[in-house]
Amino acid sequence: MANQAAGVSFQEEYVVNSRGLKLFTCRWVPRGEAKALIFICHGYGMECSITMNSTAIRLAKAGFAVHGIDYEGHGKSEGLPGFVNSFDDIVDDCSNHFTSICEKKENKGKMRYLMGESMGGAMVLLLHRKKPDFWDGAVLVAPMCKIAEDVRPHPLVITILTKLCRIIPTWKIIPTNDIIDLAFKEPSVREQVRANPYCYKGRPRLKTGHELLTVSMELEKRLDEVSLPFLLLHGGEDRVTDKAVSQLLYEVASSTDKTFKLYPGMWHGLLYGEPPSNIDIVFADIISWLDERTALGNSRLEREQKNAEDDGTTKAK
Numbered sequence: 001m002a003n004q005a006a007g008v009s010f011q012e013e014y015v016v017n018s019r020g021l022k023l024f025t026c027r028w029v030p031r032g033e034a035k036a037l038i039f040i041c042h043g044y045g046m047e048c049s050i051t052m053n054s055t056a057i058r059l060a061k062a063g064f065a066v067h068g069i070d071y072e073g074h075g076k077s078e079g080l081p082g083f084v085n086s087f088d089d090i091v092d093d094c095s096n097h098f099t100s101i102c103e104k105k106e107n108k109g110k111m112r113y114l115m116g117e118s119m120g121g122a123m124v125l126l127l128h129r130k131k132p133d134f135w136d137g138a139v140l141v142a143p144m145c146k147i148a149e150d151v152r153p154h155p156l157v158i159t160i161l162t163k164l165c166r167i168i169p170t171w172k173i174i175p176t177n178d179i180i181d182l183a184f185k186e187p188s189v190r191e192q193v194r195a196n197p198y199c200y201k202g203r204p205r206l207k208t209g210h211e212l213l214t215v216s217m218e219l220e221k222r223l224d225e226v227s228l229p230f231l232l233l234h235g236g237e238d239r240v241t242d243k244a245v246s247q248l249l250y251e252v253a254s255s256t257d258k259t260f261k262l263y264p265g266m267w268h269g270l271l272y273g274e275p276p277s278n279i280d281i282v283f284a285d286i287i288s289w290l291d292e293r294t295a296l297g298n299s300r301l302e303r304e305q306k307n308a309e310d311d312g313t314t315k316a317k
Contacts, residue, residue, distance in 0.1 A: 015069075039067050041068075041116035044119040052272075084205075113137045118143070118183075141270050180201070186273055236266060
């Protein structure tokens, strides 16, 4: 699946994680020197190479090298479909893969951005928490900092399911509305997602639901710890993740460079689930934000070089 006609080349390979599972990874590379690196994190039940292909092509055509990975149990990666036994494990998988790319010789001088939608937005915030000074910025698209009431089971049901997940963690019995119908405004996109064999469409497994709920609740309590530059985007009619918590993240995050855009009338799937005219608006904002920060230069790299020089001076003494 090469996008040579668009001036973008696509490559894919598998890596093996610490638990011995093969994980699918891919990259979209523009012609010539890339402006910066972007690491995309997909949502729950989704994958990178098909559903996020249009997103990656837009970014690569704008001059960025884009890298993705399918989480364990998602997309083309190994693991029980739709099963997240430990969110910490998939954070480690993403961190290890993304870091290895950043540390390649040809990438050391490039700026590094994270971009995540929905559950992928939660992934971005956890990657930032794991390495607070490593990333140069983030694009958060309807991040899962709180699961909206429309898709959240009743508290009594949550209590029962939490107990059951210790006994039957992989069972698909969490009652929830059809996320595809709630997330994507365009009927043709819903059909594409349903037809995509790599998207998980069963009911959430018990342990997966527990992990997603636990992570979103923890993130909501620690929004003030977010310190990297970020662009936060949310649809005004989102019924999957809570836009009020995105507003709260914008208000309380300790970042000195933060931007929040709420799009009236738009739904959850801002990157590919809206009519083309809306998607154009969203990507104009994203690419403008990335270009502005990339043009300002790499303050992280300057800081790292200064620290290395200071260490060298100290050792010389």
